[in-house]
Amino acid sequence: MPETIRPFHATDLPALYRICLLTGDAGADATGLYSNPDLLGHVYAGPYPVADPGLTFVAVDAQGVAGYVVATADTYRFQRWLESSWYPVLRAQHPLTQDPGDGTRDHMLLRTIHEPEVVDEPLYKRYPAHLHIDLLPRAQRRGLGRRLIEALSDALRERGVPGLHLGVDARNTGGVAFYDRIGFTDAGPDGGARVLTLDLA
Ligand SMILES: CC(C)(COP(=O)(O)OP(=O)(O)OC[C@H]1O[C@@H](n2cnc3c(N)ncnc32)[C@H](O)[C@@H]1OP(=O)(O)O)[C@@H](O)C(=O)NCCC(=O)NCCS
Numbered sequence: 504m505p506e507t508i509r510p511f512h513a514t515d516l517p518a519l520y521r522i523c524l525l526t527g528d529a530g531a532d533a534t535g536l537y538s539n540p541d542l543l544g545h546v547y548a549g550p551y552p553v554a555d556p557g558l559t560f561v562a563v564d565a566q567g568v569a570g571y572v573v574a575t576a577d578t579y580r581f582q583r584w585l586e587s588s589w590y591p592v593l594r595a596q597h598p599l600t601q602d603p604g605d606g607t608r609d610h611m612l613l614r615t616i617h618e619p620e621v622v623d624e625p626l627y628k629r630y631p632a633h634l635h636i637d638l639l640p641r642a643q644r645r646g647l648g649r650r651l652i653e654a655l656s657d658a659l660r661e662r663g664v665p666g667l668h669l670g671v672d673a674r675n676t677g678g679v680a681f682y683d684r685i686g687f688t689d690a691g692p693d694g695g696a697r698v699l700t701l702d703l704a
Pocket residue numbers: 526529530531636637638639642643644645646647648649650670671672675676677678680681682684685
């Protein structure tokens with residue numbers, strides 16, 4: 504079966520959560536870093552297709568969903584939506600915890616859920632959209648990442664969105680090389696991450 508790119512369907516959600524975890528440590532498997540395997544997906548995958556339908560695409564191969572790109576067209580609006588519609592339920596279900604000192608990182612994601620950093624970054628005016636893209640190792644280096652970004656860029660252009668940005672962990676050298684190859688511009692550091700932008704005009 505040839506690999507295909509198609510719009511997200513609600514039945515893809517479990518695969519998105521799995522893939523998010525399996526690629527969640529600067530591109531490598533993050534399974535050992537979290538006691539609750541769903542927390543990463545709750546922050547970096549699940550909210551996007553709910554908040555911004557039409558901007559999530561999946562890559563499918565013979566074994567099923569092997570990758571995705573999730574996005575929002577408007578980062579400011581998305582932040583407000585998280586606050587009103589996504590985080591309250593998670594906060595009630597998952598109280599803040601202290602670092603148990605065993606190397607797990609649940610407490611860091613819980614901090615994000617309970618006390619999200621409200622970002623008011625001037626760059627978001629020109630590049631209001633942002634994305635997260637992840638492919639399982641079996642699906643990498645086959646052109647699917649490029650095709651996912653193209654599908655998303657077309658959908659954003661149709662909505663008149665002028666640009667998009669993302670943050671990539673500086674340790675993720677493969678990810679940084681990928682974004683460079685497909686035309687992103689390095690807008691500078693943000694802690695341990697690089698901020699990258701893409702003009703859609
Ligand atoms: C990063 C990722 C999305 C790239 O997708 P991909 O399908 O593997 O990349 P593609 O095959 O579409 O490659 C597109 C271009 O980027 C280059 N590229 C992709 N991965 C690369 C790597 N690890 N090192 C160097 N170049 C790379 C390809 O050579 C290709 O260049 P070309 O068109 O000039 O030949 C994918 O590998 C992935 O999901 N990795 C794990 C999770 C991750 O790191 N996500 C990003 C977090 S910000």
